[in-house]
Amino acid sequence: MRRRSLTELASNPDLISGIYNYCDRWCERCPLTSRCLVYATEQVDHHNSQESHDVRNEAFWRRLTSVLVDTQEMINEWAKEAGIDLCHVPEEEPRSRKRRRQLVDNHPLTRAGKKYANAASDWFREFDQTIEISDLRATDADREQLEQFEDAREVIQWYQYQIAVKTMRALSCRTDGWEDEPELADFPKDSDGSAKVALIGIDRSIAAWRLVQLSLPDRIDSTVPLILQLERLRKRVENSFPEARDFVRPGFDEVIGAPN
Numbered sequence: 256m257r258r259r260s261l262t263e264l265a266s267n268p269d270l271i272s273g274i275y276n277y278c279d280r281w282c283e284r285c286p287l288t289s290r291c292l293v294y295a296t297e298q299v300d301h302h303n304s305q306e307s308h309d310v311r312n313e314a315f316w317r318r319l320t321s322v323l324v325d326t327q328e329m330i331n332e333w334a335k336e337a338g339i340d341l342c343h344v345p346e347e348e349p350r351s352r353k354r355r356r357q358l359v360d361n362h363p364l365t366r367a368g369k370k371y372a373n374a375a376s377d378w379f380r381e382f383d384q385t386i387e388i389s390d391l392r393a394t395d396a397d398r399e400q401l402e403q404f405e406d407a408r409e410v411i412q413w414y415q416y417q418i419a420v421k422t423m424r425a426l427s428c429r430t431d432g433w434e435d436e437p438e439l440a441d442f443p444k445d446s447d448g449s450a451k452v453a454l455i456g457i458d459r460s461i462a463a464w465r466l467v468q469l470s471l472p473d474r475i476d477s478t479v480p481l482i483l484q485l486e487r488l489r490k491r492v493e494n495s496f497p498e499a500r501d502f503v504r505p506g507f508d509e510v511i512g513a514p515n
């Protein structure tokens with residue numbers, strides 16, 4: 256196949272402008288690769304059908320979303336048992352803009368994101384040291400559970416560090432100050448876009464941990480604290496960026512084909 260130039264690729268009318276600005280960069284699992292210029296430039300010689308790849312991925316994320324909905328009620332019960340008040344969201348102290356810029360790295364949200372990432376790493380390290388995967392391959396049912404576990408692990412590990420990174424980006428955008436310029440008042444905020452990507456990573460990670468529980472029921476107790484950690488982080492990010500959930504990411508949050 257002849258290698259196409261960037262101009263040729265970019266002239267495709269199906270592409271969605273800027274779709275790659277607020278995605279999670281997980282192209283392998285992206286349901287909109289056929290609308291993305293970044294993907295096109297990286298896959299010019301790839302012969303597989305992008306459309307069937309997108310349909311498969313859309314179904315994957317739909318399933319994970321339904322798991323998240325089911326898990327929400329359980330989270331409240333686990334929090335109650337653990338004596339955690341999920342509604343208590345500590346107020347952040349007002350600080351000067353300059354000071355806040357200096358403190359992004361040590362911001363409570365950044366620290367909470369990193370703490371979760373480390374806790375997830377510890378969990379998988381302990382898991383890998385104590386389980387023989389070959390023992391799980393005995394029956395068809397076991398194989399299905401193993402596949403589910405591997406899918407969940409892939410999701411968790413994809414977002415494990417990205418949650419903190421995107422949260423830090425959201426905090427940085429805000430502390431930079433340019434979002435507060437009066438002439439930008441009507442524009443969506445980059446900080447909200449980044450916070451939304453972090454929140455989606457949190458949602459998907461919670462659902463994926465629930466899939467881990469369903470695959471490995473004897474590990475439920477060790478995974479509940481991770482889910483609660485994520486749930487608290489979710490509430491804190493939502494509290495700090497109340498408009499984030501409403502941010503419309505090009506492509507992902509639009510009804511594609513609808514007039515603007």
Ligand code: SF4
Pocket residue numbers: 274275278279280281282283285286287288291292293294
């Ligand atoms: S929009 Fe999808 S295909 Fe494009 S860079 Fe993001 S994840 Fe990859």
